[in-house]
Amino acid sequence: MKAPQIVVLGAGPAGAAVARALAILGYAVTVVSDRRRFDAVEGLSLRVLEGLRRAGLFRASACAEGPCARTTLWNGVTQTVNAEFLVDRHAFDAALRADLHEAGVEVVEATVRSVQSTPHTHDLMIETADGPLSLNADFLVEARGRLAPLMRDATRGPQTLSLLNVWQGAPGAAASAVESLQDGWAWMARLPDGRCYWQMTLDVASAELPQRDELLAFCARMRHSPLASAFFAGEAGAQARLYARSSTATLCGRTGARNWLRVGDAAMAVDPLSGNGIFQSLSSALQAPAVIHTLISRPERAELALRFHQQRIEHLFLRFARTGRDFYALEQRFGASPFWQARSRWPDDVPTHQVPDFGQLTIARAPVIDGDVIGEADVVVSPDQPLGVWHLQGVPLAPIVEKLKCESAEETLRSLDADTARMIRKWLAAQGYPHALV
Template structure:
């Protein structure tokens, strides 16, 4: 038997980010992961690449192809909307492992058969019969992670991923709405092609498993975008992988000696286009949360509150992003797929308008160096978790001075550039001198 202080389950972007962050803090870390079971490609934004760079995943970052235009056919209109970087997930996953090995993180490529947990630690049974002990466990196996625990689920969603090989050509991607769902498609420069159809799991009228590949080929043949993007091979049945893509949020993302990160904590609707970004967002904060739980357990409840609040905040932001894009499609409002998604998760706006009357100062958990601490933050209509610093300047004392009628004195003590920055921020919040 071997023993690791922290064991991370999963070597995707979330698991790799947590492992590297913990190792920098001096923890003994072991990552246990099996390979992805299917070939896939993802389109990501510049902020995903920025997140990979911040996490130190430079080999994984280098896997991103040059930006390519994304065609969008939605609500009867067609346009070129932004650009996205295409990631071959098998190459990307291999590069994540290279980043871990290069940093000296122990990596075990194996399937976890069973996890037995107590308040004193965790005992993992991994193939082909080995045992691993951990003081702290990080669950980062994405949507495939065991689903024990209470969770909030969005409309049940099914995605059918198809892939095949064509001749090399110009990389491109596209998304289009259909009466019963939507399809995302991409081709890489080496001719690998991907097409994914996303449907409502409850209302989709699908044939049996043996006919699914032919069904998808027929659906591609009905798409003008697919005929433009792909060659004749797209009209034939090809390799297919079916998976759930239901949005999921766990009500409890951590405990005294365990933490969920990435898709294992919350998995968003793929239409939001933020899967890897949200994984990185929750994982970048996790090392400080874990460090607090292990080194300063008296602040453990504060650290868990910090992690849970940010996981839930991200989930709702991404869910509302998807909702608003679904709502733009007006041709089939009574179809079950569109009816259930254009109003979920709620009717709250994605971004709340500025409202100076809602500004208030509260004590809340904050990230201070490599630990979670508590400080006074300024809560706004659009930032319910609160803002601690504005480019290094604490905001709470400024807002308190304003509320006490002493803003001029507080601003007079600041350098000119800070004074202008604070004045601009207050005006953006609806403040009227």
């Protein structure tokens, strides 16, 4: 039987992670990706680097500069900590491609012109440097980030625009900073070679933006803020280049079917606040290979696999949206500004984290990752983990919670070795179990 042909559109962190994992599972994978058309730098947290390594993207993780000093001026309080790694996106993207080549994944540099899909196949027309080319795929992975065509059922947050300025300054230590302003917030960074980046995020509906040919002058005025002036040491950035892009939080209402799947920013794109973009991309991508493998090799589990993917995409989206909401709400100086009002109240007023209450734990049957495929198991559901937790380092939790309804923790955990019992007790204490540490 002919092996399914899988095409991944996009070679960013999400697309690369999925493509590499599918290749390891034995699939023939082709990645189609266009080159980034503008200079950019991004901030990464340590957990992003760990996620890249977990996905086998070691060359990409090695591109990170840092940890670098990160200064924040938020709600009038200035703090500086070593908390951020910086990556030049051109170098980072090249490293992702090198990771894919090393894994035996074919990468085609091209622009996607059209995709014609049926329930059984996908016909693609792409434009390479040598001219047009047609491709056929049995399974398609949409990983082109925010550039991916959106479906009509997408949920969107407050309409947001980011204006990026890039210029060459003097060489110096790598660093980054975040500053809250009346009509938005700015993120800025310097690389050791002197490249400077300043990006302001604004509300499209309320910001008084000038015409496009006046945007650079507008940005230059905004860069005279207290933190930016100090951060760039008075460098004017007179030769700055401008790039405008949407940064509206977006969630696709349908993230997959039997022969296609959306991952990363193509499935859900969050507000760029706090550098969560690549982290959430990887979070959704690391689960996708098991979903795709199930759709192809266990078609009778298709509904289960798609429900698993959709639920987790929606859960991640809400979690990141609420985290951003809480961070916006910390800024109290600009409460009357439409920008801050809208974002400190969206997406809802549900607390980001619930108070642990062992009495609220329930047992439910739910889809889970079982090896390389999606299976079904009894999971422990809590207000803070609505999708449920199956096991802790291989120890199923549902039977333990069931037993604790009629016997003590000591009796329930008696058959476990001391280290495992200690781990389970710690988890029970985090769930609000009153006698977990006895």
